[in-house]
Amino acid sequence: MIGFKSAVSLGLAAAVGVLVGGGSAEIIYAGVNSAGGEFAQQNLPGAFGIDFQFINETAIDFFLASGVNTIRIPFLLERMCPLETGLGATFNETYFEFLQDAVTYITMKGGYAILDAHNYMRYNDPSMQPQSGSIIGNSSDPKAASTEDLAAFWGELSKRFMTNPNVIFGIMNEPHDMPTSLVLQNDQAMIDAIRQAGAQQMILVPGNGFTGAQRWLNVTCSQNCTPNAEVLTAITDPMNNFAFDMHLYFDNDTSGTHEECTLAAPSNLAPVTAWLRENNYTAMLTEFGAGVNPTCFETLNNTLTFMEQNPQFIGWTYWAAGPLWGDYFLSVEPDEGPQANSTWPEVLEPHITAYQPMQRCGVSSSRQGGLVDDVAKVLEGCLGLRLPG
Numbered sequence: 001m002i003g004f005k006s007a008v009s010l011g012l013a014a015a016v017g018v019l020v021g022g023g024s025a026e027i028i029y030a031g032v033n034s035a036g037g038e039f040a041q042q043n044l045p046g047a048f049g050i051d052f053q054f055i056n057e058t059a060i061d062f063f064l065a066s067g068v069n070t071i072r073i074p075f076l077l078e079r080m081c082p083l084e085t086g087l088g089a090t091f092n093e094t095y096f097e098f099l100q101d102a103v104t105y106i107t108m109k110g111g112y113a114i115l116d117a118h119n120y121m122r123y124n125d126p127s128m129q130p131q132s133g134s135i136i137g138n139s140s141d142p143k144a145a146s147t148e149d150l151a152a153f154w155g156e157l158s159k160r161f162m163t164n165p166n167v168i169f170g171i172m173n174e175p176h177d178m179p180t181s182l183v184l185q186n187d188q189a190m191i192d193a194i195r196q197a198g199a200q201q202m203i204l205v206p207g208n209g210f211t212g213a214q215r216w217l218n219v220t221c222s223q224n225c226t227p228n229a230e231v232l233t234a235i236t237d238p239m240n241n242f243a244f245d246m247h248l249y250f251d252n253d254t255s256g257t258h259e260e261c262t263l264a265a266p267s268n269l270a271p272v273t274a275w276l277r278e279n280n281y282t283a284m285l286t287e288f289g290a291g292v293n294p295t296c297f298e299t300l301n302n303t304l305t306f307m308e309q310n311p312q313f314i315g316w317t318y319w320a321a322g323p324l325w326g327d328y329f330l331s332v333e334p335d336e337g338p339q340a341n342s343t344w345p346e347v348l349e350p351h352i353t354a355y356q357p358m359q360r361c362g363v364s365s366s367r368q369g370g371l372v373d374d375v376a377k378v379l380e381g382c383l384g385l386r387l388p389g
C-alpha cells in the first residue's frame, strides 16, 4: 500500500488520472451495469446499434466523472461464438471488437470493466432467456455444449485480455435450475482455463438459483439444486483471486420486475455474509435494482450501507445503465433513464461520492491491496503497461 503514495508524489497520478488509496475501507469497486450487448437475443447475430450496443461513451464519461470505477458489460455467447462454429475458442471477430472497444474505452480512463457472459449457463438458444437453451455440460442433452467448450471459450477470451489489469472476468450470469454440482464443475473448468491461459485478474464466480445472495444457503429447485453454500466451498483458484458473484432484487419474487420493494433486505444478506466470513471469502453484488419510491430508496440505501459495513462485500454494480433501455423502469442511463434524475442522484451517487478516492488503474483483485502491491502495478492499467511479467 505504501507504493500508492509514492506514485502520487511522483506526480504521475494527475497525468494519468490515478486515484488510489483508502477513503473507504471496504468498497473497492462500485458502479453500474451497462446492459445492451446481450439485447434482442432472439435476433442472431443482430445489428450493432439497433439490436445491441455495449456502451454509450458519453454515459461512461458521466459515470467515471461521478466517481464510479466499475462498469459491468453483458455480452451474449451466441453472438461471440456463432452457432455455426459453436461454443469455444472461435469468435465472431466483429462482435468481439465491439466488446473490446467498450472495454478499452472504460479501462484506458482508469475504470474497471467486468466482462459478463450473460447466458444463465445455457448455450444454443437464447431466444427465451433465461429459460431457453441447453444447459452447458448436460451430458444427457446431445445438443448441449460441453464443459470443455465453455473452458475453451474462457481460455481464449481471458488470453485476449490478459494484458489489461483493469479487466474482471464475470464468467457466467445467473446459472439456475440445474444441478449445483454442474455449476461447480463448469465454474471450476472456467477458472482453470483462465489461469492456464496466464490471466491473473479477478474472477467473479456465480452460483445456482440465479446467483441470488438471499438464498445462497438454500435449496433453489427440486432437482439437485443443493445450496451453493454446501457445494461451492470446493472452488479452487491457483491465484486465489476470485470473489463470489451475487445478485439481489427487492420485489416479492426477487425478479426485479416489480416497482414495489417487499423483501426484508438487507437482513436477508445476513446468512450469506456469515458464510462468507466463516470461509474467508469475498463477494461482489453485480446486480441489484429497485423502483422509485420511498420504501425502495430506503431498502437500497440500507443495502449499500450494509455492504459498506461488511468487508465480505468488496463492491457493487447497479442494474442498470445502458444505451438501448429507453424508459425501462430501472434505467439510470444519463439523460434518458427514468432513474437518471432520481435513484442515481438521490441514493447511489452519494455513496459513490463518499468512497472517493477509489482505486483506479490497478490489477483487479478480490482483496483490498491484493495484487496491487507496488507502484509499477498500480500504474499498469492506465499507462498501458502490461501484465503479466
Ligand SMILES: *[C@@H]1O[C@H](CO)[C@@H](O)[C@H](O)[C@H]1NC(C)=O
Binding pocket: 056, 057, 058, 059, 323, 334, 335
Ligand atoms: C449517447 O448519449 C448522448 C447523450 O445522452 C446522446 O446524445 C447520444 O445520441 C448517445 N449516442 C449513442 C450512440 O447512443
Ligand SMILES: *[C@@H]1O[C@H](CO)[C@@H](O)[C@H](O)[C@H]1NC(C)=O
Binding pocket: 045, 046, 047, 048, 082, 092, 093, 094, 095
Ligand atoms: C458477426 O457479427 C457481426 C456483427 O454483429 C454480424 O454482422 C455478422 O453477421 C456476424 N457473423 C456471423 C458469422 O455470425
Ligand SMILES: *[C@@H]1O[C@H](CO)[C@@H](O)[C@H](O)[C@H]1NC(C)=O
Binding pocket: 135, 138, 139, 140, 141, 142, 177, 178, 179
Ligand atoms: C439435460 O438434458 C436432458 C435431455 O434433453 C433433459 O431431459 C434434462 O432435463 C436436462 N437436465 C436439466 C437439469 O435440465
Ligand SMILES: *[C@@H]1O[C@H](CO)[C@@H](O)[C@H](O)[C@H]1NC(C)=O
Binding pocket: 217, 218, 271
Ligand atoms: C434458507 O436456509 C437457511 C439456513 O439453512 C434457513 O434458516 C432458512 O429458513 C431457509 N429459507 C428458506 C426460505 O427456506
Ligand SMILES: *[C@@H]1O[C@H](CO)[C@@H](O)[C@H](O)[C@H]1NC(C)=O
Binding pocket: 252, 253, 258, 259, 260
Ligand atoms: C408480486 O407483486 C405483484 C404486484 O406488484 C403481484 O401481481 C404478484 O402476484 C406478486 N407475486 C407474488 C409471488 O407475491
Ligand SMILES: *[C@@H]1O[C@H](CO)[C@@H](O)[C@H](O)[C@H]1NC(C)=O
Binding pocket: 240, 280, 367
Ligand atoms: C483469508 O484470505 C486471505 C487472502 O487469501 C489470506 O491472506 C488470509 O490468511 C486468510 N485468512 C484466514 C483466516 O484464512
Ligand SMILES: *[C@@H]1O[C@H](CO)[C@@H](O)[C@H](O)[C@H]1NC(C)=O
Binding pocket: 335, 336, 337, 338, 340, 341
Ligand atoms: C434529467 O434532468 C436533466 C436536467 O434537469 C434534463 O435535461 C433531463 O431531461 C432529465 N432526464 C429525465 C430522464 O427526466
Ligand SMILES: *[C@@H]1O[C@H](CO)[C@@H](O)[C@H](O)[C@H]1NC(C)=O
Binding pocket: 297, 298, 301, 302, 305, 346, 347
Ligand atoms: C442513507 O442512509 C444514511 C445512513 O445510513 C443516511 O445518512 C442517508 O440520509 C440515507 N439516504 C437516503 C437517501 O435515505
